[in-house]
Amino acid sequence: MISYTLKIHTEHTAGPQLIGFDYQLFYFLYLSLDLDPGEKLGFEILDDIHIEFPNGNIELLQLKHTTQTNGSGEKINLTERDSDLWKTISNWIAFVNVAEDAEKYILNTSFTIVTNKSIDSNGFLKNLAKLQVGELDIKQMNGYILDLFSGTTDKVLKEKINQLIKLKQKVKKSFLCKIKVVSDQENIISLIKGRIHKLIRRPERIDDVFNAFYTNIQVDKFLTIAGREKFSITFEDFSNKYKTCFDFAYASNNLPIRNLPLIFPDDLKEQLFIKQLIEIGETDQDEEILNYTTAMLKFFNQLKDWVNEGDLLETDKSNLDKDAIITWQRIFKEKYREIKKRITTGAALEDLEEEIKECAIACVNEMRREKLNIKSNELTEEFSNGQFYLLSNEPVIGWHIDWEKKYKL
Incomplete structure (x- = not known):
């Protein structure tokens, strides 16, 4: 044809x-x-x-x-x-x-x-x-x-x-x-x-605001003129009627995940958070240590990128740290409640070492099931774990009942 x-x-x-x-x-x-x-x-x-x-x-x-x-x-x-x-x-x-x-x-x-x-x-x-x-x-x-x-x-x-x-x-x-x-x-x-x-x-949100604004202006114009009325906008109308169009610029949504390069330390086992895990007997396997380090570095890089790109404020990061520490405190207290009772009644710390390691590992396992949130975004299991690893690498949290004396300077 x-x-x-x-x-x-x-x-x-x-x-x-x-x-x-x-x-x-x-x-x-x-x-x-x-x-x-x-x-x-x-x-x-x-x-x-x-x-x-x-x-x-x-x-x-x-x-x-x-x-x-x-x-x-x-x-x-x-x-x-x-x-x-x-x-x-x-x-x-x-x-x-x-x-x-x-x-x-x-x-x-x-x-x-x-x-x-x-x-x-x-x-x-x-x-x-x-x-x-x-x-x-x-x-x-x-x-x-x-x-x-x-x-x-x-x-x-x-x-x-x-x-x-x-x-x-x-x-x-x-x-x-x-x-x-x-x-x-x-x-x-x-x-x-x-x-x-x-x-x-916020350049990444321009299209969202534009689409919302244009659509609403277009609909309002059509309905107003179809109703045989005059279509006009005052500054006050704009502020009141179309302000929600700009909510798209600041609305919480999934934080962008970027593929960022990882720089590993020369000796993975010298990291404080790995030393803590090795001491309680949670791991001594190179493959596991590599996986844990990867999770920590991935989240560290991603968190830094979000702050640098303006997706997060430093206060958002601080709030995440606080939430993670509160979660750790709850788990730590629950797992060590019985052991602390025994210590207060005269039990020697060195006599309870095996039980302490079991409680420490239980702490780590419980922690790994937690899902943290940042700015209304639920972190993946890997990123949540990475955050706890970061905190235990500083260290501001630990797993052994005596972790502060052992690792906190």
């Missing part, structure tokens, strides 16, 4: 238009992440997007997104006779013309075009910038605009340029001085994630 696509399908696809709508919502989300107290962001109310400031001023934003590229694969330029540019200016002039006091309206309003097109070669915008800093006067700007008007045969474009020409001189200058164009050629999603990163400081 031959597969083909009709030319009309490629010419009239809604893809580019839909991307433009998506871009508008993404930019709304981008701006919402930078709202200040008292500010309000509106979607498709006064313009594509508008911002209301506490002092009563308003910024109108028109978003112009393109998927078209030039021969080099770059986004097409926003030219001085670009239809999007003049359609936007025409719309804003209509707002000025219906205002009760045009000069006051312009004073309290700023006009912003946001586009992903390049603006570097746009003569209109270059002259606009010169006008705004006083390098060009309004008469010179008028002459340039008249040249634009006479230099095109496009009737629609002529009509829109003529609307600017017809503005009163003072109003025209004030209006032109309040226009700015932002060329955001970077991927808007990358810009949003950059702001999220700045807020949460």
Whole structure:
């Protein structure tokens, strides 16, 4: 079967238009992440997007997104006779013309075009910038605009340029001085994630926060507009309504397990925790000693990595140590209860050595069945054992009833 696509399908696809709508919502989300107290962001109310400031001023934003590229694969330029540019200016002039006091309206309003097109070669915008800093006067700007008007045969474009020409001189200058164009050629999603990163400081959680935030904004926009209401967000709305989206940045989840290199000591049997185990007769086998050392080093490296990477705080590590020591104290007390009674009634320690070793081994065995937790994460048996080995290597815990005199300096 031959597969083909009709030319009309490629010419009239809604893809580019839909991307433009998506871009508008993404930019709304981008701006919402930078709202200040008292500010309000509106979607498709006064313009594509508008911002209301506490002092009563308003910024109108028109978003112009393109998927078209030039021969080099770059986004097409926003030219001085670009239809999007003049359609936007025409719309804003209509707002000025219906205002009760045009000069006051312009004073309290700023006009912003946001586009992903390049603006570097746009003569209109270059002259606009010169006008705004006083390098060009309004008469010179008028002459340039008249040249634009006479230099095109496009009737629609002529009509829109003529609307600017017809503005009163003072109003025209004030209006032109309040226009700015932002060329955001970077991927808007990358810009949003950059702001999220700045807020949460946890790069590994950016996507989680982004997905939660975008989904909730999108649903709220749909339901609000479908209910024939205006969709807007204040700083306070953002803080109250969407704050849980940022919980993903700090929510407890499985700590990342990384494969980290192990550096073994030259003599495994010289480690304090191994000496303790050998003394009570728990082990003297090289293979077992290697396995115990591996468990200790794995957890030592992993714990250090979690702290270095910001997954854990030093206080989290301290809490783990405290929990492990409390667990050891409980087990140690239970296993040695009877022997301690006999010692207090006069039994000699050396006469109880074999029983002490049995209790010590029972302590170790009981300890190895314990599962420790750190920041709501249950450690594996190997890591839990590794933590107890670490503590007995320092040593802050031990197995023999007289371990402190024997090993603690």
